[in-house]
Amino acid sequence: MASTSASEFGINNIPYGIASSSTRTKPQCVTRIADDVIFLAELAAKGNFGETGVDLASIFLEPVLNSFAALPKAVQSKVRTTIQSAYEKKALGDSTENIQAVKLHLPLNVGDFTDFSASANHVQNAAEAILGTRSFPPAFHKYPPAYAGRCSSLFLSGTPVHRPYGQFIENYAAAEKNIIFGPSKGLDYELEIGAVIGKPLEAGTRLLTKDADQHMFGLLLVNDWSARDIQALEMKPLGPFNGKSFTTTLSPWIITLEALKAYETPAPPRMAPLAKFMDDPQAVNYNINLEVELVRGGVSSVICKVGFETMYWTFRHMLAHSTINGCPLRTGDLIAGGTVSGQRDEEHGCLLELTMNGRKPWKLSDGKELRYLEDGDVVRFTGMVGDKDSGIGFGECVGEVLPAKQF
């Protein structure tokens, strides 16, 4: 049940999602304006999108957004303006339901999920928390580090997160570094934004950074839940695996690049010259104001406020880097940028950074100490561009931590 405010979904937003209801039992493509969820296949069946020349009545009945995401940007743009105009003319008829009456579903069939580490602040903060020194990965000035994530454990916002079991070193300070098996003691969130691939890229195509926007359908919120103790033991030699693959949470609404156009902002200056295919004088970030709210024992604390424009590497860079070896992109692929972090404590996008891997407790609003996530904690991400009246919201990406499952 989405509890985000209607004002985030003004007529300049037009996000896309998948919903069903008691009368529309088949999950299908929708958009949302204020608290109205609009079932797009019905709008299409009434001939609204005839000018596009595309059989949108069928495409919008599909249970994921992939086919719509793959359409040319010009078609998507026409759909957007048609929805806006139908809403303004009050011509939506009976194709809407209130947000409270619908059930939202995972909006995509994700064939590959790549998670980058694109924030210069995050990599330095994390290095400080783990190694004790602020440092960069060896090639960070040339390309953003990345790993492939797990697709079968992508879940929709609202899905609870069971504390994962795993094997880890309980006490790194002890002389004997025994590996134990049990529920993780270092459960963390990672505040991220993901980009969804629209137009695919064939194997072996050279994609220049400056052309990468053509392949992005839109953005959404991502929580890359991480078990730091399980992860720590697997980083050498192959990188994150079981420490991440238990759950990744996606927000239900995809915000299109067209809607975000007005909120583009230049990427930070480069630390070093780049390879030609990566060079992008027009590189843009988006001015997305992100927040992390933690609810523990009924008490809410905002534990992070950070802007997405702090990211060193842009999604354009990420797409160009991940395809320069010939790797194809498919519609629905998810490219997440990694933890968004600023330099100040209150801008840190995960607890590894905020609490220095649990060693330096953070004070919650009731004065209690936060180190890592406890059972019962609720973590809520929100994102917003522009101001409260005319801006655009991402909705929320939320999850409650449940105890490790008993077997």
Added chain:
Amino acid sequence: MASTSASEFGINNIPYGIASSSTRTKPQCVTRIADDVIFLAELAAKGNFGETGVDLASIFLEPVLNSFAALPKAVQSKVRTTIQSAYEKKALGDSTENIQAVKLHLPLNVGDFTDFSASANHVQNAAEAILGTRSFPPAFHKYPPAYAGRCSSLFLSGTPVHRPYGQFIENYAAAEKNIIFGPSKGLDYELEIGAVIGKPLEAGTRLLTKDADQHMFGLLLVNDWSARDIQALEMKPLGPFNGKSFTTTLSPWIITLEALKAYETPAPPRMAPLAKFMDDPQAVNYNINLEVELVRGGVSSVICKVGFETMYWTFRHMLAHSTINGCPLRTGDLIAGGTVSGQRDEEHGCLLELTMNGRKPWKLSDGKELRYLEDGDVVRFTGMVGDKDSGIGFGECVGEVLPAKQF
């Protein structure tokens, strides 16, 4: 075009694949006996599998094996014996075509591809080639290391492999370790076996190692092509990414666990006690004799012969480990075991090991020096259990190296 010999596909094999032909233009499910490719939907339409109570005529028309792989083992077993008996009674009618007349296709829709590093020999050989000392990853005695691979770049045997572009350090020996951009100079293969998931596993289900066979449909050959120079620069901190994601090659035939049952062999003894869920006194490997043939300039050299029974971690262990955190398995998921290697040079399953990262050339059969792969090289993997007359073959997994694409 599969050039493997008919004798590998005797009546004890009954592998599954996907094929089309000039008369059967839609890719669909097939098996193979000797040189006959049997179109299974036609066999089903004639009522052959009626006893199973499953609509196999529809399932076998699908363009991937996923739905068939998901069926209960008892149904799959009945299908196997029915095919064998129809073949023996010469009751296949006109549902077959010669292997030379069909086109084979990628047999699976792979939702997630995980690549393990399950060979104790490989991890030590690789450590020696890179670090100069034979050593184990920190948790190797407790679980097999793994990373998530890329699904969009899984290709069928026979697909050529373009040398990938990337960013890497050209000369680690130089004082200035400059990162350059260009075609990889360290292109390698990795000789692997993959397991295909049949019955899915729901999120949060505890899977004991000893029960994991229930979820495996069968095995196939995998070439996890690797660009060692691109990979080397990305190992810290997040592990392999662009160095692997350009191409992974799969053999066309999936050999069922039922066919391999007679070739089970005990797993090697454990180096250390395991967590209870990983413990598996019945842990089995398979006696698969693997070979790597390299054809360079028209000259063939067999550059590796190694047995799969050398693997320290079994597929059972890999499945249990990768799901202990609650991660679900879906039908069609691919779990590869990583490079298969013995201790002796001629048992090394990749060039990183065989040539010590290109420093120690290997002599090909014409006396020429092999360091890493050159443009025009053809790499062919084969696998066989049992003897030449009654044994079972995996067919081949082959790829030719083409020059880096010009842009």
